[in-house]
Amino acid sequence: MSALTIRNLHKRYGAVEVLTGINLEAQTGEFVALVGPSGCGKSTLLAMIAGLETITSGEIWIGDRLVNSVQPKDRDIAMVFQSYALYPTMTVRENITFGMESRGVPRADQAEAVKRVAALLQIEQLLKRKPGQLSGGQRQRVAMGRALVRDPKLFLFDEPLSNLDAKLRVDMRTEIKKLHHRVGKTTVYVTHDQVEAMTLASRIAVMNQGSVQQFDTPKSIYERPANMFVAGFMGSPAMNFIPARLAGPANISVRTANGSDATLALPTPVAAGAPDNLILGVRPEHIYRFTTDLKSRKPAVASLEAPVELVEPTGAETLAVLRLGDLEITGRFEPDTAPTMGEMVTLGIDMSRACLFDPTTKALL
Amino acid sequence: MSTPDLTVPVAASAAPPWRERLTTMAPVLLLAPSLVASFIYVFVFTLWTLYLSLSNSSLLPTYGFVGVDNYVSLWANRRWNIAYTNLFLFSAFYILGSMAVGLLLAILIDQRVRGEAIWRTIFLYPLAVSFIVTGTVWSWLYNPVDGIQAFVRGLGWSDFSFALTANRNTAIYAVIITGIWQSSGFAMALFLAGLRSVDPDLVKAAQIDGASTFRTYRKVILPTIAPIFLAVAVIQIQFAIKTFDLVAALTRGGPGVSTTFPAIYVYDLMFQRGQIGEGAAAAMMMLAALAVVLVPYSLWIVWRRQAEGRDG
Numbered sequence A: 001m002s003a004l005t006i007r008n009l010h011k012r013y014g015a016v017e018v019l020t021g022i023n024l025e026a027q028t029g030e031f032v033a034l035v036g037p038s039g040c041g042k043s044t045l046l047a048m049i050a051g052l053e054t055i056t057s058g059e060i061w062i063g064d065r066l067v068n069s070v071q072p073k074d075r076d077i078a079m080v081f082q083s084y085a086l087y088p089t090m091t092v093r094e095n096i097t098f099g100m101e102s103r104g105v106p107r108a109d110q111a112e113a114v115k116r117v118a119a120l121l122q123i124e125q126l127l128k129r130k131p132g133q134l135s136g137g138q139r140q141r142v143a144m145g146r147a148l149v150r151d152p153k154l155f156l157f158d159e160p161l162s163n164l165d166a167k168l169r170v171d172m173r174t175e176i177k178k179l180h181h182r183v184g185k186t187t188v189y190v191t192h193d194q195v196e197a198m199t200l201a202s203r204i205a206v207m208n209q210g211s212v213q214q215f216d217t218p219k220s221i222y223e224r225p226a227n228m229f230v231a232g233f234m235g236s237p238a239m240n241f242i243p244a245r246l247a248g249p250a251n252i253s254v255r256t257a258n259g260s261d262a263t264l265a266l267p268t269p270v271a272a273g274a275p276d277n278l279i280l281g282v283r284p285e286h287i288y289r290f291t292t293d294l295k296s297r298k299p300a301v302a303s304l305e306a307p308v309e310l311v312e313p314t315g316a317e318t319l320a321v322l323r324l325g326d327l328e329i330t331g332r333f334e335p336d337t338a339p340t341m342g343e344m345v346t347l348g349i350d351m352s353r354a355c356l357f358d359p360t361t362k363a364l365l
Numbered sequence B: 001m002s003t004p005d006l007t008v009p010v011a012a013s014a015a016p017p018w019r020e021r022l023t024t025m026a027p028v029l030l031l032a033p034s035l036v037a038s039f040i041y042v043f044v045f046t047l048w049t050l051y052l053s054l055s056n057s058s059l060l061p062t063y064g065f066v067g068v069d070n071y072v073s074l075w076a077n078r079r080w081n082i083a084y085t086n087l088f089l090f091s092a093f094y095i096l097g098s099m100a101v102g103l104l105l106a107i108l109i110d111q112r113v114r115g116e117a118i119w120r121t122i123f124l125y126p127l128a129v130s131f132i133v134t135g136t137v138w139s140w141l142y143n144p145v146d147g148i149q150a151f152v153r154g155l156g157w158s159d160f161s162f163a164l165t166a167n168r169n170t171a172i173y174a175v176i177i178t179g180i181w182q183s184s185g186f187a188m189a190l191f192l193a194g195l196r197s198v199d200p201d202l203v204k205a206a207q208i209d210g211a212s213t214f215r216t217y218r219k220v221i222l223p224t225i226a227p228i229f230l231a232v233a234v235i236q237i238q239f240a241i242k243t244f245d246l247v248a249a250l251t252r253g254g255p256g257v258s259t260t261f262p263a264i265y266v267y268d269l270m271f272q273r274g275q276i277g278e279g280a281a282a283a284m285m286m287l288a289a290l291a292v293v294l295v296p297y298s299l300w301i302v303w304r305r306q307a308e309g310r311d312g
Helices: A042-050 A094-104 A109-121 A138-149 A166-183 A192-201 A218-223 A226-235 A292-297 B016-052 B069-074 B078-109 B116-128 B131-142 B148-154 B171-197 B199-208 B213-224 B226-242 B246-249 B262-272 B276-311
Strands: A002-013 A017-025 A031-035 A059-063 A077-080 A154-158 A186-191 A203-209 A211-216 A242-248 A251-256 A261-265 A277-282 A286-287 A300-311 A317-326 A327-333 A344-350 A353-357
Touching: A002 A042, A002 A186, A017 A042, A017 A211, A017 A353, A031 A042, A031 A192, A042 A059, A042 A077, A042 A154, A042 B199, A077 A138, A077 B199, A094 A109, A094 A138, A094 B199, A109 A138, A109 A300, A138 A166, A154 B226, A166 A192, A186 B262, A192 A218, A203 A226, A211 A218, A211 A226, A226 A242, A226 A277, A226 A344, A226 A353, A242 A327, A251 A277, A261 A300, A286 A327, A286 B262, A300 A353, B016 B276, B069 B078, B069 B276, B078 B116, B078 B171, B078 B226, B078 B262, B078 B276, B116 B171, B131 B171, B131 B246, B171 B226, B171 B246, B199 B213, B213 B226, B226 B262, B262 B276
Parallel strands: A031 A186, A031 A203, A077 A154, A154 A186
Antiparallel strands: A002 A017, A002 A059, A203 A211, A242 A251, A242 A277, A251 A261, A277 A353, A286 A344, A300 A317, A300 A344, A317 A327
């Protein structure tokens, strides 16, 4: 059963169309991430699910109930805000019980619920403190506690980790994932960080300019991005886009640094009706130093030569900027086999992992 | 602040020492006139007034020491007692009233009303009018012969009565209402600024938590802007204690002595009746009333700043 269904949802502010026909659904217990650059409409979409923004047209169903005109408090949702939005003058306990107080839950049940949530999030010792006396990570936990105590049908997260420093963000990311496994609630999670989306979500909706570009599992989004926007947005360093021309049914050619063309063999023939000019999309980690051993392990590898313009060692891996025609591409190498600056390196590109795009429609072929 | 010059000049004569000395002296020299002036006007005159209040000065200051005689005769005077009672009555109602009206206006304007700037200007305008003008205009409005009473009677309600300033028991309320009219816009402006500084996510969170609008204001928004309540109260209180021109223009302390205020009484003693000694004693009592309010407030501000410093 789907816990959340969104059908042809539109949002307009005057003449500005912020959301242009969103269709999404989340199965019960699923973790859906809405990811996209700022201004893509993801936070507006979340606010509309919560009932904090009005709907211009379309439908939102939570469970089997149409909630278009239902008040936020009656939607059976809980939300964690980017700023946490903890009530600053109340203690942690009062923050957690405020919703139950408002709904007239008996005192004994409130105490029971606080105990359960505090134990789950390990915030028992913080219950008497005020939000101002907590660290960023503790505030984050309390905000989640306030949401959890409600036992809602749907959890909404609005960029909950963006106010934390880098290390804490990774820790809290893991905690959110563990928590979701334990609690198993349907969750909609807004983020602009593609790593967060990849690590947490069971399905990702990549949004741009008010529409969903692709809604699929992290694996499919990463390996078979629907278009060049998704391909460029997901993954860091970003996918390399190399202009190429068709040279036979299963061959393409690209321009190399010295101006000549290199022909790359594709593992499968290009689909009929593809244009002559294409964009070849290659992720940095699918570029290797070419060896015969590599060729025997990965038969789809195609080789070409490129000069190394810059090397950026990060410790775990080494990024190299390579010259190809008049553009620069990035390759990701093992530190021991990484090329050195100025070297002319023979690259092996794993063509079975490469994507081909139509340069006019930007869509995957 | 300028950073100290750390380079060592090779030729010492390039920067004459008097110039350096002038640079370090400049802040002191610039601040000196205003420091001296405030010292003289605040401390010297306060101490002088204190001494005069213990002297036998009448028409001109004289320095025969008479101890607390002036204070004794001041507190024995019925008119002074009325003035001091009026001060507390007026302060309480004026402050609470203008805060209540100001808060209500601020909350109403905060509901994203149309033409917000116009409303803000209208409500803030009374503050731009001096107390003398306010007092004069409202004295006409209160005047039974050609004010609101005459207007409503002219419409046909011939029994209508609105003559607060004509009755010695109600005249003080006329002053209070006028004071509230004058300063509630100011309170509104401060409250509105406070309401606008509240994180909108807090309101959304309360909405999802199922709190009604009233409960959201009472439990979430207003506690968050509590420091603004205190600031408004302190500013209003020192207005209230200094009240002179409003009453002078509105009721001239009357009818009888019913709306006499300490400031009016001080003026009266010093410049009308030539009892400078007793006038100075009354002025010292006003200073005491101000100190009761402002000293704890300043201490609280200092304490809070230190507490914030501790929390980092």
